Amino acid sequence: MSDRLTVLKTYKLYVGGKFPRSESGRVYEVNDSKGRWLANAPLASRKDARDAVVAARKAFGGWSGATAYNRGQVLYRVAEMLEGRKDQFVREVRDAEGISKSEAAAQVDAAIDRWVWYAGWTDKIAQVMGGANPVAGPFFNLSTPEPTGVVTVVAPQESSFLGLVSVLAPVIATGNTAVVIASERFPLPALSLGEVLATSDVPGGVVNILTGKTAEIAAPLAAHQDVNAIDLTGADAGLARELEVAAADNLKRVLRPQAVDFSADPGTHRLTAFLETKTVWHPTGSLGASGSAY
Amino acid sequence: MTSPFEYAPAPESRSVVDIAPSYGLFIDGEFTEAADGKVFKTVSPATEEVLSEVAQAGEADVDRAVRAARKAFETWSALPGAERAKYLFRIARIIQERSRELAVLETLDNGKPIKETRDADLPLVAAHFFYYAGWADKLDHAGYGKNPAPLGVAGQVIPWNFPLLMLAWKIAPALATGNTVVLKPAETTPLSALFFADICRQAGLPNGVVNILPGYGDAGAALTAHPDVDKVAFTGSTAVGKAIARQVAGTDKKVTLELGGKGANIVFDDAPIDQAVEGIVTGIFFNQGQVCCAGSRLLVQESIQEELLDSLKRRLSTLRLGDPLDKNTDIGAINSAEQLARITALADTGEAEGAERWSAPCELPENGYWFAPTLFTNVTQAHTIARDEIFGPVLSVLSFRTPDEAVAKANNTQYGLSAGIWTEKGSRILAVANKLRAGVVWANTFNKFDPTSPFGGYKESGFGREGGRHGLEAYLDV
16 A cells, blocks of 8 residues: 555535635534544534525526426436535445445445435326316416425434435425535545536525524524425424424425435435426317317 | 528538448348348439448348337337436437438438438437437336336338428337337438448447338338337328228237328518518428428418419529528428329329429429429319328418308318418417317417427328327327
């Protein structure tokens, strides 16, 4: 082995397609499962959270307005990019969670496949969840699901990468934009995911990733008037209740924390949790009863 | 007089595609000669140049391919949907990567303008695979019950008008649902299907999952008749579709047929004329009118007939007919001498029966198969050209006075594939659409396609739908 000194990475936030440090100038120490220092991660502030919401809102028009096909291809591109950087993520997940290399590899593989799963959903969810309604009158009536807007995602605390991908991908697949609060103890895979997203044709601001104290960052986001929904997966029971109360102020859609096996079939509930249904009526007129009998 | 808008030639380079002097059948992952050693030539319809010599499948080859597909079915159908999905995503991405090569190839073999293969055919081909890839692991959500099962071996026969796109419409849903396929491309356009075989190789698709058998009608008939074929999918003429329907009678084979059409394009007096003219042109002159869902009957409200026809003729006079590889070309070559003869005969019948013929003033190249954009006025519903599918750049113009009359005339056909409605009034669009006996109705647009959107006909235009969630049903045991 050579004696070469390795170059360490400065982990930074991912906001609006850029990689800023926390405006607060704070960092915190991230250690592996044996207590050895891995890196310093940004300790994001309330201001960082608000900046992230501004970026997510700015990105919403373009991302929700993109064709479902386009969003599908972008999500698939994320899977392609991750496949090529698998080793890095296996190392980061192994170091963080203290699991074996093969266990970490299985998690990363599953996370890549999850992007593929959701890539396939972008142009199908409307066909499964929407449709024509046979109203009793001369009207065309069509219901279509639409993204709810800016979604705050409190990522799972234990599953630093597969869990993160499993909660993030469904939010953006349907056209929402996201502000993600990474696992407090295992934030590094999330910050590295930001680097992958930045090179995967995901427009800046569609995903914003914050690291730090979950409770400190989540509180202003749950209360933020320009956030439309919040996924509480990574909040403990007490925090989840507090955040849900704060979220009620502008009636955010809330996905409560629940026991999740991230290796199981994800189903559709994480997609539908952040959708609105829009129904359009239009008169069909009448051509007279005779019509045509051919 | 030289026009101030004279175009310089802008040919797409042929160097992007490398056509081998000969091709075999693609069976069980390998290119192979036909059992009886037969070959046929495929030519460029724009120049009559021989492009390649292709093995011609016969009954023995059909049997061998069906066996390979049967063997592959066991493992392919047992794969988790997510793994099948990833194969199809790979195919979609490789098609995107190689799309310029395939577009040039398709234009050479089919004769359609590069503008169309590049901007319509190939993007749709890739999108179709991408869309159905995503379904492979989501079949439980498609509305056909839990864990719907594939059928087995699909025998698929496709036409020459959109060779690679029809292949995509057939193969993508079949593989996504866990079937294996034997596909016979048309005898005049076998090349893009054979290039697709190479894409399957690059994607690492297991042997036997896709088998490609270039050949003639006899190979198609042998394929659809094969006792070990569980599913028959055919796109082509109504006459052959009926023969297949008779052939499979009394078997367990599931069948979908996408056949001919005589689409009505209805223009009301409040329609935006310029947009309608563009839509009429797209409707009947896209792909030289060799489109089963073409808007080959123009039904125009009497009060605007003159104005509309003046605009239409003016527009048709600007269409550029010629070298399909030229990026400025609007109208390419007719696919074959045989098809050209059919179009010519039907147009002559139109004249003989008393309709008035007008053709765009354009010079036809000396070699190759060409037909100038043509329209007929003074057409009645009894005329052959108002009843029979011409499958060429020939538009029959009829008129109407009331919406009821428009609907009655539009539906007065054995076919029911497509229709168009042009009016600014939304309620009229929906009222007319409700009454039309056609599988696809375009309002204020025409010839729009998308992998998420079901396509297929009423009446003698066939049955079953391709595309969208609905397109899965044809390949599932439901």
